[in-house]
Amino acid sequence: MSRRIEEALAACLRAREEGPAxxxxxxxxxxxxxxxxxxxxxxxxxxxxxxxxRAPERLRHTPPLFAQPSPARLAPARxxxxxxxxxxxxxxxxxxxxxxxxxxxxxxxxGGLGYTVSISVDSTPNQPLYRxxxxxxxxxxxxxxxxxxxxxxHLAIADxxxxxxxxxxxxxxxxxxxxVTAVYLQHLEGAKQALRQVEAENDxxxxxxxxxxxxxxxxxxxxxxxxxxxxxxxxxxxxARALAGTRNAMGLFLAVETLPRPEREALEAQPTPTPPxxxxxxxxxxxxxxxxxxxxEGAGLKTEHGVFPLPDG
Amino acid sequence: MYPVEPSRTAATGxxxxxxxDPLRQLxxxxxxxxxxxxxxxxxxxxxxxxxxxxxxxGNHDLAEDLTQTVFLKAWEAIDRFQWRDxxxxxxxxxxxRNTVIDHFRTRKPPPEPVPExxxxxxxxxxxxxxxxxxxxxxxxxxxxxxxxxxxxxLRFVExxxxxEVGQIIGKSEAAVRVIQHRALAALRKxxxxxxxxxxxxx
Numbered sequence: 327m328s329r330r331i332e333e334a335l336a337a338c339l340r341a342r343e344e345g346p347a348x349x350x351x352x353x354x355x356x357x358x359x360x361x362x363x364x365x366x367x368x369x370x371x372x373x374x375x376x377x378x379x380r381a382p383e384r385l386r387h388t389p390p391l392f393a394q395p396s397p398a399r400l401a402p403a404r405x406x407x408x409x410x411x412x413x414x415x416x417x418x419x420x421x422x423x424x425x426x427x428x429x430x431x432x433x434x435x436x437g438g439l440g441y442t443v444s445i446s447v448d449s450t451p452n453q454p455l456y457r458x459x460x461x462x463x464x465x466x467x468x469x470x471x472x473x474x475x476x477x478x479x480h481l482a483i484a485d486x487x488x489x490x491x492x493x494x495x496x497x498x499x500x501x502x503x504x505x506v507t508a509v510y511l512q513h514l515e516g517a518k519q520a521l522r523q524v525e526a527e528n529d530x531x532x533x534x535x536x537x538x539x540x541x542x543x544x545x546x547x548x549x550x551x552x553x554x555x556x557x558x559x560x561x562x563x564x565x566a567r568a569l570a571g572t573r574n575a576m577g578l579f580l581a582v583e584t585l586p587r588p589e590r591e592a593l594e595a596q597p598t599p600t601p602p603x604x605x606x607x608x609x610x611x612x613x614x615x616x617x618x619x620x621x622x623e624g625a626g627l628k629t630e631h632g633v634f635p636l637p638d639g
Numbered sequence: 640m641y642p643v644e645p646s647r648t649a650a651t652g653x654x655x656x657x658x659x660d661p662l663r664q665l666x667x668x669x670x671x672x673x674x675x676x677x678x679x680x681x682x683x684x685x686x687x688x689x690x691x692x693x694x695x696x697g698n699h700d701l702a703e704d705l706t707q708t709v710f711l712k713a714w715e716a717i718d719r720f721q722w723r724d725x726x727x728x729x730x731x732x733x734x735x736r737n738t739v740i741d742h743f744r745t746r747k748p749p750p751e752p753v754p755e756x757x758x759x760x761x762x763x764x765x766x767x768x769x770x771x772x773x774x775x776x777x778x779x780x781x782x783x784x785x786x787x788x789x790x791x792x793l794r795f796v797e798x799x800x801x802x803e804v805g806q807i808i809g810k811s812e813a814a815v816r817v818i819q820h821r822a823l824a825a826l827r828k829x830x831x832x833x834x835x836x837x838x839x840x841x
Contacts, residue, residue, distance in 0.1 A: 376777070
């Protein structure tokens with residue numbers, strides 16, 4: 327009986343695709359199961375309506391791999407840009423899962439002494455998920471459909487790394503900071519190049535995009551100075567690079583936004599002025615007995631050009 | 640190559656999957672790491688994959704995440720994709736199925752789904768055929784077994800032939816027929832429609 331109803335259902339589903347007459351013919355072939363078949367077919371029909379479900383607009387019309395950080399984590403000034411980018415928090419959730427598993431194992435190993443582990447949800451260069459994160463970001467950039475979108479994606483990614491630069495500057499992890507800074511600068515550079523591409527095609531679009539990009543990183547230098555005001559000596563080089571790269575990008579964005587293109591290109595074409603090297607004017611060295619007498623033996627004569635050994639005797 | 644049914648073409652933006660069809664060409668270009676081709680494939684299939692996942696997991700945000708995971712996996716493996724007898728959307732649906740399985744394998748089963756705002760639907764009231772809302776259908780589907788969910792969604796939402804459903808979920812066509820009957824019967828029971836839906840013979 328069960329087998330028969332399954333076959334009858336399969337037959338009537340096929341018949342239904344051919345039209346109402348075929349379906350009616352099929353149902354008539356199974357008079358004993360007709361009521362049940364009819365109910366099952368109506369249930370199947372109702373499922374078609376689920377095709378109304380559509381992906382959200384931002385997911386449907388945007389390449390798939392754009393991650394959008396939770397708005398709550400973002401500075402308000404960045405919302406406008408990042409709203410444009412759909413984003414899963416999947417990697418973060420995975421990181422939380424991995425972190426929680428590790429924390430659980432750690433606590434078990436310590437006999438449940440109640441240690442807690444603070445887990446960063448953003449993967450850093452020291453974490454296994456970091457490579458996945460970089461691959462993900464690379465794919466996001468590759469899938470941007472046009473230079474303007476690529477610029478926005480680059481800057482959104484740069485922004486995430488910038489947050490880590492700010493976080494790592496106090497950590498003492500010199501290598502991680504250097505690596506995160508390098509990725510930050512790399513994406514800033516990508517945004518600049520993409521902006522230049524936009525500019526080559528459409529000046530007005532470039533001005534608008536430059537304004538958007540500049541608004542987004544406008545507070546970065548201030549933020550970096552504030553959060554990294556006192557850092558270990560070893561980390562200063564990376565921070566200096568981050569600051570210089572940010573200023574450089576800001577400069578380009580501002581120039582594209584405010585200067586007519588020919589004027590800006592003329593400025594860029596000029597060689598960067600280098601400050602003149604100071605001319606060294608030899609100062610006559612006057613050896614006076616009183617001067618020599620005041621110096622320890624063999625110490626030499628100190629002048630503004632160096633220390634000159636005094637001849638014996 | 641599977642025969643193409645009209646209903647299938649709707650799911651892929653009207654592109655048919657014949658030997659020299661645009662969809663196949665797109666997939667083959669994407670397999671050569673052509674990002675523009677992959678982007679177009681994404682736009683054609685995003686609805687289908689999102690819908691499939693959403694109806695299985697019942698959570699809008701999670702469905703978005705998993706949809707993007709599916710396409711990330713697809714992008715990572717696209718150069719290994721060969722058309723052979725597997726249309727691109729089969730490959731994606733199979734990836735989506737495995738992604739959902741992996742998701743639930745690594746975390747507790749989801750709590751009883753709660754009504755939430757539906758993703759964009761044409762019907763703002765959510766009221767659909769026969770007085771059953773989309774949300775009621777979704778919740779009823781989530782109470783089915785995983786295989787039943789797959790068959791229901793692939794067979795009656797995506798309207799794939801039983802043979803293709805079998806290929807995607809790794810079961811024979813006969814097994815799919817059995818599952819589809821049980822799934823529809825269970826669904827009908829869930830929806831409490833067994834009496835009202837019965838139609839007396841003329």
